Amino acid sequence: MTVEATSAPYLVGLNPQQRSAVLHTEGPCLILAGAGSGKTKTLVHRIVHLIRGKGVPPSRIVVVTFTNRAADEMRERVQAYAGKEAREVTVSTFHSLGVRILRAHGRRIGLPERFAVYSGPDQLGALRSACAEISISDDRFDLKRILRRISDWKNRRVSPEQAIREVAAARTRGNRADDYAVLAADAYGRYEETLRAAGAVDFDDLLLLPVRLLEEDEEVRRDLWRRWHYLMIDEYQDTNPVQLDLARLLAGQRRNLCVVGDDDQSIYAFRGADVGNILEFERHFPGARVIKLEQNYRSTRRILAAANAVIAGNARRHAKRLHTENPIGAPIDLWEHEDEEAEAEAIANEIATRRLTQKRKWGDFAILYRTNTQSRPLEEALRSRNMPYRVVGGTAFFDRKEVADALAYLRAVAFPKDEIAIRRIINYPARGIGRATVLKVAELAQARRIGFVDALLAAGPADIGAAAHRAVAGFLDLLEDERQKLRAAEAEAAAGAPGMGLPPIARWAEAFLRRTGIEEEIRSDRRNERTADLRVDNIRDVVGSIARFERRVWGQLGGAEGASDVGDDVVATPRAEPGPLDEGWTTRAGVGAAASAPRPLDESRTMPAATAPGPLDETWTPPRLVDALARIALTDLEDRGDDDREDDASIALMTLHSAKGLEFEDVFIVGLEEEILPHARSIEAAADPELPGHGDPLAEERRLFYVGITRARSRLTLSYCRARRKHGGLVPRLPSRYLDDIPADLLNVRSAGTSLTPEESAELRKNFFAQMKAMLAGDEQDAGAQARSG
DNA sequence: CCAGGGGTCCTTTTT
DNA sequence: GGACCCCTGG
Numbered sequence: 031m032t033v034e035a036t037s038a039p040y041l042v043g044l045n046p047q048q049r050s051a052v053l054h055t056e057g058p059c060l061i062l063a064g065a066g067s068g069k070t071k072t073l074v075h076r077i078v079h080l081i082r083g084k085g086v087p088p089s090r091i092v093v094v095t096f097t098n099r100a101a102d103e104m105r106e107r108v109q110a111y112a113g114k115e116a117r118e119v120t121v122s123t124f125h126s127l128g129v130r131i132l133r134a135h136g137r138r139i140g141l142p143e144r145f146a147v148y149s150g151p152d153q154l155g156a157l158r159s160a161c162a163e164i165s166i167s168d169d170r171f172d173l174k175r176i177l178r179r180i181s182d183w184k185n186r187r188v189s190p191e192q193a194i195r196e197v198a199a200a201r202t203r204g205n206r207a208d209d210y211a212v213l214a215a216d217a218y219g220r221y222e223e224t225l226r227a228a229g230a231v232d233f234d235d236l237l238l239l240p241v242r243l244l245e246e247d248e249e250v251r252r253d254l255w256r257r258w259h260y261l262m263i264d265e266y267q268d269t270n271p272v273q274l275d276l277a278r279l280l281a282g283q284r285r286n287l288c289v290v291g292d293d294d295q296s297i298y299a300f301r302g303a304d305v306g307n308i309l310e311f312e313r314h315f316p317g318a319r320v321i322k323l324e325q326n327y328r329s330t331r332r333i334l335a336a337a338n339a340v341i342a343g344n345a346r347r348h349a350k351r352l353h354t355e356n357p358i359g360a361p362i363d364l365w366e367h368e369d370e371e372a373e374a375e376a377i378a379n380e381i382a383t384r385r386l387t388q389k390r391k392w393g394d395f396a397i398l399y400r401t402n403t404q405s406r407p408l409e410e411a412l413r414s415r416n417m418p419y420r421v422v423g424g425t426a427f428f429d430r431k432e433v434a435d436a437l438a439y440l441r442a443v444a445f446p447k448d449e450i451a452i453r454r455i456i457n458y459p460a461r462g463i464g465r466a467t468v469l470k471v472a473e474l475a476q477a478r479r480i481g482f483v484d485a486l487l488a489a490g491p492a493d494i495g496a497a498a499h500r501a502v503a504g505f506l507d508l509l510e511d512e513r514q515k516l517r518a519a520e521a522e523a524a525a526g527a528p529g530m531g532l533p534p535i536a537r538w539a540e541a542f543l544r545r546t547g548i549e550e551e552i553r554s555d556r557r558n559e560r561t562a563d564l565r566v567d568n569i570r571d572v573v574g575s576i577a578r579f580e581r582r583v584w585g586q587l588g589g590a591e592g593a594s595d596v597g598d599d600v601v602a603t604p605r606a607e608p609g610p611l612d613e614g615w616t617t618r619a620g621v622g623a624a625a626s627a628p629r630p631l632d633e634s635r636t637m638p639a640a641t642a643p644g645p646l647d648e649t650w651t652p653p654r655l656v657d658a659l660a661r662i663a664l665t666d667l668e669d670r671g672d673d674d675r676e677d678d679a680s681i682a683l684m685t686l687h688s689a690k691g692l693e694f695e696d697v698f699i700v701g702l703e704e705e706i707l708p709h710a711r712s713i714e715a716a717a718d719p720e721l722p723g724h725g726d727p728l729a730e731e732r733r734l735f736y737v738g739i740t741r742a743r744s745r746l747t748l749s750y751c752r753a754r755r756k757h758g759g760l761v762p763r764l765p766s767r768y769l770d771d772i773p774a775d776l777l778n779v780r781s782a783g784t785s786l787t788p789e790e791s792a793e794l795r796k797n798f799f800a801q802m803k804a805m806l807a808g809d810e811q812d813a814g815a816q817a818r819s820g
Numbered sequence: 821c822c823a824g825g826g827g828t829c830c831t832t833t834t835t
Numbered sequence: 836g837g838a839c840c841c842c843t844g845g
Binding site: 096097098123124125149150233234236237297298300301400401402403423457460462463464465466467495497498664685686687688706709710711712730734 | 821822823824831832833834835
């Protein structure tokens with residue numbers, strides 16, 4: 031290291047390992063960052079070093095994360111350290127980056143310039159429609175399960191044809207290829223067709239299609255390599271095969287690829303992540319440098335010792351020894367409770383006490399659990415004591431029916447071909463277009479081999495009856511009318527920055543949604559009596575996020591000059607003038623040609639910092655509804671205007687998965703029981719090696735526990751219940767196997783004082799024997815799991 | 821053919 | 836607490 035390098039301000043305060051991670055900038059590099067080892071800090075300093083120390087133009091750097099939250103944090107910290115010019119650094123999630131690439135080049139694979147991004151409910155809708163076409167119409171089947179299967183294939187880059195072959199092969203080998211695999215393989219191709227026909231892509235496509243594009247199209251590759259010279263990927267242990275390919279393609283021949291991750295924190299195998307990516311990085315990228323960050327700055331020695339003891343139970347790991355110079359800290363509490371209510375009460379009381387005795391803020395506390403449903407008793411206990419809390423993650427914002435409905439209305443206007451959106455709201459609120467009519471239209475579409483929406487337009491009174499025909503015409507008129515109004519709103523939005531009050535597009539959306547009558551529908555439904563206000567508020571939030579989007583777009587124009595990718599990567603699209611709903615768009619031919627030098631490798635040296643912009647250098651465009659919708663689809667509720675200040679003032683409740691990357695002073699992990707952690711499904715999957723799902727499910731559950739433990743800075747409280755209320759009864763529970771791995775001398779154990787009534791105790795005993803019997807019986811007959819859908 | 825009411829099932833983890 | 840199914844009444 032040179033003298034000036036070691037004395038550079040961005041190296042101050044780094045330990046030797048972190049320092050070498052910062053200074054190694056050329057060629058592939060794997061930073062194995064243990065929990066709490068200052069990973070983000072190291073990455074940020076590395077970016078600063080690239081810019082300040084090596085003179086790399088910030089716009090040549092791209093950092094890819096998994097979550098928007100991680101991207102925001104990274105962006106903030108980079109700018110805090112490197113100043114304004116660092117705004118030119120691209121910081122993006124994998125999925126946003128995918129959108130960006132598809133925006134710039136998607137038309138090369140026949141994608142419309144404006145495409146809808148389907149998430150959860152929309153994917154289900156598309157699948158339902160696809161299944162109907164191949165007469166799996168009898169949807170006694172669990173569509174979510176089929177969807178998971180399809181997603182799994184897409185993440186592994188298995189095509190529909192390959193999927194069919196794969197399933198057939200598994201059957202001939204005598205494996206119990208379950209019905210769902212066969213069904214899913216059949217539906218897969220149709221599902222893809224449905225998406226394309228609706229001009230939509232799903233979440234998996236946002237990774238898959240860019241990879242395909244890059245592999246097949248030299249010009250796209252060149253554009254990318256011209257654009258980015260230094261690539262960093264966070265949480266690399268969670269990448270799936272598609273993301274590995276994307277990493278390879280993005281890194282190109284320069285191979286200036288720096289990935290950061292911790293194999294011990296790989297917890298996303300269920301969605302296709304492959305720990306192999308990080309374990310075999312050196313094989314995938316020969317000549318890679320591996321740097322370990324092994325000092326933990328976060329947790330007390332006791333907490334770290336417990337974490338190390340737990341994770342030591344896993345075999346397939348990178349050798350790594352996490353140590354700390356932190357104080358020994360308080361013992362780890364291990365509490366036994368009678369049931370989940372007692373658990374919630376005890377924790378609520380304890381937090382209230384500790385806040386006073388330890389002088390903590392509400393925001394210092396977090397309660398972590400395995401499944402979202404576990405939040406309920408906790409919420410009740412906290413609410414009854416007026417203790418402020420926030421549920422992080424949970425039911426995704428637009429998984430909520432009313433939000434999905436509102437968005438479907440907006441999409442039906444923005445994307446005229448969007449079959450799924452239209453079918454969702456065609457009779458909500460009821461307007462006389464019932465199931466039978468929809469079915470007829472679908473049949474018509476199939477018979478004439480046209481899209482559903484076209485069939486809707488074409489259907490005459492003879493096809494669907496006079497009354498239904500009138501209703502359909504009214505519905506279509508409504509959409510067309512709103513398209514006109516939207517056009518006007520977007521013109522207004524393009525004219526100048528919004529002043530006070532609701533910006534134009536949001537104002538239009540509000541009026542439109544009011545006109546649809548969703549609100550009255552919600553309020554008139556008795557079942558919603560309690561939640562009506564909340565639901566209506568959720569719809570307002572949709573309008574609110576459009577408003578925020580409009581302001582943000584105009585804010586960008588003020589802040590940065592010329593082409594830049596500040597913050598929001600979904601916003602700008604390179605396109606010429608045409609109005610929001612015009613078909614087709616013009617590309618800037620010629621620019622790309624000028625930039626396509628024959629030897630991409632040399633570009634970093636020969637190319638001046640400021641070059642003519644290519645397709646990926648997005649120019650500013652005024653706000654449009656389609657872009658707002660894309661952003662909403664990708665950011666979910668993280669964007670819902672909750673101030674960070676609230677984080678300080680409330681207890682955090684979240685799943686162990688959501689907790690990754692966060693840290694808290696005082697952490698509670700609840701429900702540490704067999705069949706919760708490890709989850710029953712994982713236990714099942716581990717017992718049945720032919721089931722899909724890669725890797726070792728029980729090892730992953732263990733890592734999940736490890737992630738939870740390592741969130742804690744100074745205090746950790748673990749708990750489990752002796753019984754749990756399920757289906758109205760009281761079911762006995764066993765403590766999690768992973769608890770056995772924590773050395774007893776780290777623990778402060780407290781058992782449940784019994785508070786059960788005699789009747790409950792009797793029931794418990796009864797259920798205990800019943801469960802034992804069931805378990806024994808379950809061992810005998812292995813298949814079983816399918817059970818009773820016949 | 822449509823709307824609304826009442827019953828029944830199930831609930832891993834997420835971009 | 837929901838999503839979904841079936842049934843009944845207009």
